Amino acid sequence: MMSNYTVYIGLYIKDALEVINRNSKGAVAVVESDGTLIQLLTDGDIRRLILEGYALDTKLSGIVMKRQTITVEIGTEAHTAKMLLDEQEIDHLVYVNKDKSVAEIKHRRDLDPILLSSPHMGKDELRFIEEAFNTNWIAPLGPNVNEFEKQVCEITGAKHAVAVSSGTAAIHLALLNLNVQQGDYVLCSSLTFVASCNPILYQQATPVFVDSEPNTWNMCPKALLKAMQHIQDMGVKPKAIIVVNLYGQSSDMDSLIEISEQFNVPIIEDAAESLGAKYKGKHSGTFGKLGVFSFNGNKIITTSGGGMLISDSKEMIEQSLHRATQARNNAPYYLHSEVGFNYRMSNILAGIGRGQLNVLEERVKRRREIYNRYVEGLSSITELEFMPELEGYYSNRWLTAATLNPNKTEKKVTELLQHLAKQNIEARHVWKPMHTQPLFKDVIYFTATEHSVSDYLFENGLCLPSGSNLTDTAQDRVIQEIKRFFE
Ligand SMILES: Cc1ncc(COP(=O)(O)O)c(C=O)c1O
Missing domain, CATH: 3.40.640.10 (Type I PLP-dependent aspartate aminotransferase-like (Major domain))
Structure with a gap:
C-alpha cells in the first residue's frame, strides 16, 4: 500500500512521513486502495498538522484536506511543468500514468537544467x-x-x-x-x-x-x-x-x-x-x-x-x-x-x-565515477554500448560517450537527445566527422576497410551529462529518463 511516492489513505501520518523520508521529494501522494490520487501531502502540511496537535498515529483519512492537487501526465515537458509550478505558485507536481495512477512526484528542482559539462571551481x-x-x-x-x-x-x-x-x-x-x-x-x-x-x-x-x-x-x-x-x-x-x-x-x-x-x-x-x-x-x-x-x-x-x-x-x-x-x-x-x-x-x-x-586528480576521479554510475545504472539497456577503455588505458572520462547499437534498436540517437532535451537534460551528438563537413568537402579521407567507423560513431553516438559537479540525484534523473525512452 506504499510506494516511493504514495501512501494509502487507511494508513497513518507516520507512514506518510516515512515515504517522504525515503523519496527525498518533500511530499507524498495519498491514494485510494486502487491507487487513485486523493491529494498531495507535503512535509510542510504535516508540520502544520503536528503543530495543531495531531499525533503521528493519526489516520490519514482523519486529516486529509480536500485540496485540489495539480497533476500532469508522465512525460510532460520540463518547461511546461515549470510554467505550471510558477502559475500555481507551488513546488510539487504529481505525474500520473495514462490510467491515472500515480507515477511519481517532482519537486521544482527536479526540473532544473542538467548541463553536459559545466565549470567546477575548487577553493584556490x-x-x-x-x-x-x-x-x-x-x-x-x-x-x-x-x-x-x-x-x-x-x-x-x-x-x-x-x-x-x-x-x-x-x-x-x-x-x-x-x-x-x-x-x-x-x-x-x-x-x-x-x-x-x-x-x-x-x-x-x-x-x-x-x-x-x-x-x-x-x-x-x-x-x-x-x-x-x-x-x-x-x-x-x-x-x-x-x-x-x-x-x-x-x-x-x-x-x-x-x-x-x-x-x-x-x-x-x-x-x-x-x-x-x-x-x-x-x-x-x-x-x-x-x-x-x-x-x-x-x-x-x-x-x-x-x-x-x-x-x-x-x-x-x-x-x-x-x-x-x-x-x-x-x-x-x-x-x-x-x-x-x-x-x-x-x-x-x-x-x-x-x-x-590542484583539483585535477579529484575531477578525473569524479568523472570516472560518473561514467561507472551510467554503465551500472543503464546495464539493463543493452542497446546502449559505452565507449570502451582498453587495458593499459586510463581515460579521464571527460564525457561519458556511448552508441545505440542499430542492430538492437530501431530508435535513433536524435530521438533520445530530443527526449532528454524535453526534460531539460543537455546531451549531445558525438562530433560530426570532418570529412562530412561542408567546410572540408574536397578533402581526402582514409578508412581501414570499406566501413567508416567515424560515420558509425556519429550516426549512433551520444555524450551524456558528465560534469564533475553533477550530483548523484541529477545523474539518476538522466538515467531514469533514458530508461523511460527505451520502455
Ligand atoms: C579535440 C579538441 N581540439 C581542440 C579544441 C580547441 O580548444 P579551445 O576551445 O581551447 O580552442 C577542443 C575544444 O574546444 C577540442 O575538443
Missing part, C-alpha cells in the same frame, strides 16, 4: 586571482602564468610548456613549429571538433582525414598507414599528423608513433580533451613531438578560456612563446622579422588554472 582559484590583482599583474604574463606552465610540466612530465589563449591557438603554434605552409599536407583524425583542423586552414595547408578505430574511437593505425602510403605514392611528404584523444581517452599511441617514425612525420597530440588521462602509465599529451591542452569552459579543468602547448623541445616552446607575443625581436624598439600572434594567456586566467590543477 580566487586566491590566485586576488594575488594577481594585489600585485597588479593584470597582463598576459606574470607569476601565475609561469607557475601554471611549471605545474602542468610537473604533472604531465612534459619538459617545456607555453600557456596560450586557447587550445586552437596552441594547435596553430604547433603547426608553425613544424613549418607547415601553404600546400603542405597535414593528416588529422576525422572524428573531432573542428578546432583540431581549423589551424591547418589558417596556414592554407591541405588536410587529409583519417578514420577512427572502434576500440578507442581515435585514429585508426591501419587507416593512417593507408593514408601515408597513398600520400607517399603521390610523391609528397606530409608535415604533421594531428592525433586527437577524444572524450578523454588516449589513442593507440604505440602503433601511431611507429607509423610516424616509419615515414618520419611528427605527431601533434591534440589532448585538448584528455588532460589527466594516461596511456601505459604515461600522461596523455606527452607522446607527440608537441602536445596541446585546452582549458575551455567545458573541459575537465578550465581557465574559462585557454590552452597550453607542451613539448620536450625547448627550442620549439621558445619559438612558440615568441610567436604568441607578436614575434617581437630583442631590440630597444619594436622590431619584428616574422609574423606574430597575440596568443598569450592572461595572468588572471592562469590563476584560475593554478587553482584548477
Whole structure:
C-alpha cells in the first residue's frame, strides 16, 4: 500500500512521513486502495498538522484536506511543468500514468537544467586571482602564468610548456613549429571538433582525414598507414599528423608513433580533451613531438578560456612563446622579422588554472565515477554500448560517450537527445566527422576497410551529462529518463 511516492489513505501520518523520508521529494501522494490520487501531502502540511496537535498515529483519512492537487501526465515537458509550478505558485507536481495512477512526484528542482559539462571551481582559484590583482599583474604574463606552465610540466612530465589563449591557438603554434605552409599536407583524425583542423586552414595547408578505430574511437593505425602510403605514392611528404584523444581517452599511441617514425612525420597530440588521462602509465599529451591542452569552459579543468602547448623541445616552446607575443625581436624598439600572434594567456586566467590543477586528480576521479554510475545504472539497456577503455588505458572520462547499437534498436540517437532535451537534460551528438563537413568537402579521407567507423560513431553516438559537479540525484534523473525512452 506504499510506494516511493504514495501512501494509502487507511494508513497513518507516520507512514506518510516515512515515504517522504525515503523519496527525498518533500511530499507524498495519498491514494485510494486502487491507487487513485486523493491529494498531495507535503512535509510542510504535516508540520502544520503536528503543530495543531495531531499525533503521528493519526489516520490519514482523519486529516486529509480536500485540496485540489495539480497533476500532469508522465512525460510532460520540463518547461511546461515549470510554467505550471510558477502559475500555481507551488513546488510539487504529481505525474500520473495514462490510467491515472500515480507515477511519481517532482519537486521544482527536479526540473532544473542538467548541463553536459559545466565549470567546477575548487577553493584556490580566487586566491590566485586576488594575488594577481594585489600585485597588479593584470597582463598576459606574470607569476601565475609561469607557475601554471611549471605545474602542468610537473604533472604531465612534459619538459617545456607555453600557456596560450586557447587550445586552437596552441594547435596553430604547433603547426608553425613544424613549418607547415601553404600546400603542405597535414593528416588529422576525422572524428573531432573542428578546432583540431581549423589551424591547418589558417596556414592554407591541405588536410587529409583519417578514420577512427572502434576500440578507442581515435585514429585508426591501419587507416593512417593507408593514408601515408597513398600520400607517399603521390610523391609528397606530409608535415604533421594531428592525433586527437577524444572524450578523454588516449589513442593507440604505440602503433601511431611507429607509423610516424616509419615515414618520419611528427605527431601533434591534440589532448585538448584528455588532460589527466594516461596511456601505459604515461600522461596523455606527452607522446607527440608537441602536445596541446585546452582549458575551455567545458573541459575537465578550465581557465574559462585557454590552452597550453607542451613539448620536450625547448627550442620549439621558445619559438612558440615568441610567436604568441607578436614575434617581437630583442631590440630597444619594436622590431619584428616574422609574423606574430597575440596568443598569450592572461595572468588572471592562469590563476584560475593554478587553482584548477590542484583539483585535477579529484575531477578525473569524479568523472570516472560518473561514467561507472551510467554503465551500472543503464546495464539493463543493452542497446546502449559505452565507449570502451582498453587495458593499459586510463581515460579521464571527460564525457561519458556511448552508441545505440542499430542492430538492437530501431530508435535513433536524435530521438533520445530530443527526449532528454524535453526534460531539460543537455546531451549531445558525438562530433560530426570532418570529412562530412561542408567546410572540408574536397578533402581526402582514409578508412581501414570499406566501413567508416567515424560515420558509425556519429550516426549512433551520444555524450551524456558528465560534469564533475553533477550530483548523484541529477545523474539518476538522466538515467531514469533514458530508461523511460527505451520502455
Ligand atoms: C579535440 C579538441 N581540439 C581542440 C579544441 C580547441 O580548444 P579551445 O576551445 O581551447 O580552442 C577542443 C575544444 O574546444 C577540442 O575538443
